[in-house]
Amino acid sequence: MKFxxxxxxGLRAILKKNFLSVFQQQNADFFCIQETKLQEKQVALELPGYTQYWNYAEKKGYSGTAIFAKTPAQNVYYGINNDAFDHEGRVITLEYSNFFLVTCYTPNSQTKLKRLAFRLEWEKAFLEYLKALDSTKPVIICGDLNVAHENIDLKNWKTNHQSAGFSNEERQKLSTLLNAGFTDSFRYLHPTKENIYSWWSYRFHARENNAGWRIDYFITSNILQDKIINADILTQIYGSDHCPISLQLNL
Structure with a gap:
């Protein structure tokens, strides 16, 4: 099964570039996207063979997530059952007989960490949500988690210490999540692989120089570790400031 x-x-912008060709080439069972920056009915996508699930932010042109699934879900849930965090379209959960699929766009802590307190409260609530799901059946979490976990996960880690996405607090929250019974699939298969990133600033020729960050993840319940066939970061695909990431599971 391919994710x-x-x-x-910004989905409208990337539709003018290569989104549909990438979508078709990947032929995934589940294609999850974050930061759609859409309101309902602003885009009508023709994706034959896929059921579409959308979560829109109340604020226009902001955040938003979607999942396109070859197999319709048994149940779909929007948000994390917490009104403090469920107005920005950040999470969709699809339920199937043997797993949950969660796509997430984690809040950015912003310049000078001015939204860090909100972010840390989000992390606490999101982990509680994931643990509740995991107590029922295995969970597959994907998306832009807006944090580089270890020094190996960004090029210029020394000069970015305590920047948004590489603060001690954010990194510790990801450690806490993983220690709660979850696996970073890419690091599970590639524990020491360097210079592989999923996001690059549009400034300073960052992508050309591969001065990037690994902030996009597929994280699974530990019980699925032996089901992980492949976890990859598709750095050859352009169109956004992020590149896609992939996961193959034997489910």
Missing amino acids: ISWNVN
């Missing part, structure tokens, strides 16, 4: 996750940084 793709991609922060498209």
Whole structure:
């Protein structure tokens, strides 16, 4: 079973580039996107063979997530059952007989960490939500989690310490999530692989110089570790400031 996750940084913009060709080429069972920056009915996608699930932010042109699934879900849930966090279209959960699929666009802590307190409260609530799901059946989490976990996960880690996405607090929250019974699939298969990133700033020729960050993840319940066939970061695919990431599971 093949999963793709991609922060498209504005679906309307990337539709004018290569989104549909990438979508068709990947032929995934599940294609998850983040940062759609859409309101309902602003885009009508023709994706034969896929059921579409959308979660829109109340704020126009902001955030938003979607999942395109070859197999319709038994149940679909929007948000994390917490009114403090469920107005920005950040999470969709699809339920199937033997797993949950969760796509997530984690809040950015912003310049000078001015939204860090909100972010840390979000992390606490999101982990509680995931643990409740995991107590029922295995969970597959994907998306832009807006944090580089370890020094190996970004090029310029020394100069970015305590920047948004590489603060001690955010990194510890990801450690806490993983320690709660979850696996970073890419690091599980590639524990020491360097210079592989999923996001690059549009400034300073960052992608040309591969001065990037790995902030997009597929994370699974630990019980699925032996089902992980492949986890990859598709750095050859352009169109957004993020590249897609992929996961193959034997489910």
